Amino acid sequence: MNIFDLYLEKIIKIVKEANQNKTIEIPEMLNGINVDIPPTQFNCDISTNVAMVLAKPNKKSPIDIAKHLVDLIKKSDDQIEDISIAKPGFINIKFKKSFWNIFLKELIFEGKNFGTNKKITKKKYLIEFVSANPTGPLHVGHCRGAILGDVLSNLLLFNNHNVSKEYYVNDYGNQILHFSKSVYFRIREIVYNETFPINNSDLYPGDYVIDIAKNIIKNNKDLDFDNFEKISSKLTKLSVEESLKLIRFNLKNLGIIHDKFIRETDIVNNKEVEKTISKLKKNNFVYEGKIKAPENEKTSHWTERDQLLFKSTDFGDDKDRALQKADKSWTYFASDVAYHNNKLERKYDILINILGADHAGYIKRITSVVEAISGKKNKLICKVSQLVKLIKDNKPFKMSKRKGDYITIEDLIDEVGKDATRFIMLNRSSDVELDFDFTKVKEKSRENPLYYVQYCYTRISSVFRNVGKKISDDIKIKDYKFNYTDKEIKILKKISEWPRCIEIASSKLEPHRIPVYLYELASEFHSYWNMGKEDETKRFITSDKKISDEKLVFLKAVSNVIKSGMKILNVETPEKM
RNA sequence: GCGCUCUUAGCUCAGCUGGAUAGAGCAUCGGUUUUCUAAACCGAGGGUCGGAGGUUCGAAUCCUCCAGAGCGCGCCA
Numbered sequence: 001m002n003i004f005d006l007y008l009e010k011i012i013k014i015v016k017e018a019n020q021n022k023t024i025e026i027p028e029m030l031n032g033i034n035v036d037i038p039p040t041q042f043n044c045d046i047s048t049n050v051a052m053v054l055a056k057p058n059k060k061s062p063i064d065i066a067k068h069l070v071d072l073i074k075k076s077d078d079q080i081e082d083i084s085i086a087k088p089g090f091i092n093i094k095f096k097k098s099f100w101n102i103f104l105k106e107l108i109f110e111g112k113n114f115g116t117n118k119k120i121t122k123k124k125y126l127i128e129f130v131s132a133n134p135t136g137p138l139h140v141g142h143c144r145g146a147i148l149g150d151v152l153s154n155l156l157l158f159n160n161h162n163v164s165k166e167y168y169v170n171d172y173g174n175q176i177l178h179f180s181k182s183v184y185f186r187i188r189e190i191v192y193n194e195t196f197p198i199n200n201s202d203l204y205p206g207d208y209v210i211d212i213a214k215n216i217i218k219n220n221k222d223l224d225f226d227n228f229e230k231i232s233s234k235l236t237k238l239s240v241e242e243s244l245k246l247i248r249f250n251l252k253n254l255g256i257i258h259d260k261f262i263r264e265t266d267i268v269n270n271k272e273v274e275k276t277i278s279k280l281k282k283n284n285f286v287y288e289g290k291i292k293a294p295e296n297e298k299t300s301h302w303t304e305r306d307q308l309l310f311k312s313t314d315f316g317d318d319k320d321r322a323l324q325k326a327d328k329s330w331t332y333f334a335s336d337v338a339y340h341n342n343k344l345e346r347k348y349d350i351l352i353n354i355l356g357a358d359h360a361g362y363i364k365r366i367t368s369v370v371e372a373i374s375g376k377k378n379k380l381i382c383k384v385s386q387l388v389k390l391i392k393d394n395k396p397f398k399m400s401k402r403k404g405d406y407i408t409i410e411d412l413i414d415e416v417g418k419d420a421t422r423f424i425m426l427n428r429s430s431d432v433e434l435d436f437d438f439t440k441v442k443e444k445s446r447e448n449p450l451y452y453v454q455y456c457y458t459r460i461s462s463v464f465r466n467v468g469k470k471i472s473d474d475i476k477i478k479d480y481k482f483n484y485t486d487k488e489i490k491i492l493k494k495i496s497e498w499p500r501c502i503e504i505a506s507s508k509l510e511p512h513r514i515p516v517y518l519y520e521l522a523s524e525f526h527s528y529w530n531m532g533k534e535d536e537t538k539r540f541i542t543s544d545k546k547i548s549d550e551k552l553v554f555l556k557a558v559s560n561v562i563k564s565g566m567k568i569l570n571v572e573t574p575e576k577m
Numbered sequence: 578g579c580g581c582u583c584u585u586a587g588c589u590c591a592g593c594u595g596g597a598u599a600g601a602g603c604a605u606c607g608g609u610u611u612u613c614u615a616a617a618c619c620g621a622g623g624g625u626c627g628g629a630g631g632u633u634c635g636a637a638u639c640c641u642c643c644a645g646a647g648c649g650c651g652c653c654a
Contacts, residue, residue, distance in 0.1 A: 435589065
């Protein structure tokens with residue numbers, strides 16, 4: 001039950017009826033009208049701007065319109081205790097206490113589905129995220145996008161959409177070649193006692209490559225490591241699979257499981273690139289042409305030549321994009337074009353890509369491709385997650401591939417924990433750079449917002465435990481005729497904002513709103529809890545170790561919302577801490 | 578040079594599908610514990626929402642310009 005939507009509908013109905021009775025003029029579009037949360041000092045529950053929106057078409061002051069509407073609203077609804085007008089024309093509504101009983105009854109009935117958006121139609125989503133090169137384990141830099149993608153899919157699932165999570169494995173091209181060469185040199189180091197060419201900056205020097213080399217030697221006794229060319233393709237495959245093992249392990253420890261891993265080599269080997277390009281050629285989106293050197297400083301080595309280009313300038317990109325390299329092999333972009341065609345052929349309604357900030361410049365061309373193939377705009381939504389600035393011992397911590405100097409996901413999980421990592425990474429808008437202070441998060445774990453929210457759930461659990469009940473048990477109440485106090489209603493109001501939080505978070509793809517909301521709810525609850533210290537009537541458990549239905553329902557409502565929010569974030573809600 | 582993102586309290590950030598007197602946490606200062614778990618609570622101080630215009634009844638929120646910060650601008654992935 002979304003009370004804001006409920007009252008918006010009621011008000012629009014009233015306005016339309018008034019229009020039919022010729023007492024009010026309405027504009028063509030009524031979407032400027034909204035029902036909102038009023039500022040706390042007004043002592044009311046919801047407010048609407050309807051009078052201000054209607055002022056102009058009626059050529060009357062908002063206050064006059066409001067006066068007219070207030071009567072109509074009051075007449076049509078028996079749950080309103082007080083309805084008033086505030087400058088410059090807001091209509092403020094305060095509900096009777098019985099309204100909150102209706103609300104709670106509905107909430108308990110909906111159970112864990114409370115908050116799901118019922119207005120939307122079910123869609124099929126494909127969300128691609130992480131997709132880090134399979135050249136080693138994930139590091140902290142990958143972490144934010146991984147968690148963002150995971151929680152977005154949970155959020156969409158919560159709203160009953162169909163969601164498929166995919167990882168695109170870039171196992172084709174130069175970087176992979178360098179990687180498998182690195183593995184090869186590590187193998188030679190082990191087998192023939194040769195020194196690893198540490199000064200070759202193309203190679204991956206990290207220690208994990210040694211482990212990968214060892215594994216490959218152990219499991220492939222029949223392989224002849226004498227000549228790289230001979231075993232290159234086999235070795236590449238083995239190296240990639242070893243990397244993927246590491247990556248899957250990292251993701252699992254973060255609580256993330258993808259539905260599918262799609263390999264770039266499969267796309268290329270299945271001739272999907274040719275297929276897609278010829279499709280685009282037919283529609284004149286692909287042609288042979290030259291591109292100009294980029295305008296930044298290092299242009300001296302640039303040679304212009306004819307090559308296959310995608311006409312992304314047709315879609316507002318600043319230059320057309322190359323599909324083929326000089327050696328006629330496909331560019332990264334070309335196989336990604338084919339991959340997106342592959343996605344579209346699988347008939348998803350919406351595609352979502354989660355990208356790191358360093359790939360933001362790629363968005364224009366890939367959305368252009370999807371538009372070119374599907375003929376539709378906004379079929380692909382790209383969501384960028386900004387950088388995580390790591391801070392350790394009060395200094396920015398720079399990771400270096402060269403030195404193999406990383407903070408890996410395992411380090412992070414060992415030291416900070418999966419839940420805290422997830423919560424902190426999600427607690428900020430993905431548009432903003434995130435300071436992740438390794439030392440602080442570790443030391444001051446008590447100040448961590450995760451525990452603040454979890455503690456709220458723990459406190460509620462302890463009440464249930466103390467009266468011999470379980471927090472997970474369903475509760476059955478015959479009549480909802482409770483007389484909640486102002487403080488309790490304040491918390492119920494916060495709970496009533498939950499469906500709205502979900503709605504905005506999912507429509508804008510901004511999951512950070514969930515931890516922010518949960519923190520606020522927890523804060524209200526802790527405040528209430530502490531009132532019980534001074535005033536025994538405010539405690540949940542009476543002196544004879546019982547709890548009233550009234551308090552039971554109240555606690556159930558709070559814990560339901562915390563539980564479903566934390567479930568979307570995929571963090572634990574322990575009953576004891 | 579061009580593109581994307583950001584700029585809100587001392588610090589880290591919410592708030593942005595336009596609404597009323599702009600909110601948290603940390604830090605600072607002062608209080609609360611024989612208790613349903615103090616991993617908590619209560620109170621105080623702290624603001625030219627980067628700057629300038631514009632749209633609007635109304636702008637932190639939308640538009641334009643400017644400044645600063647970050648990221649990117651390959652035939653790398």
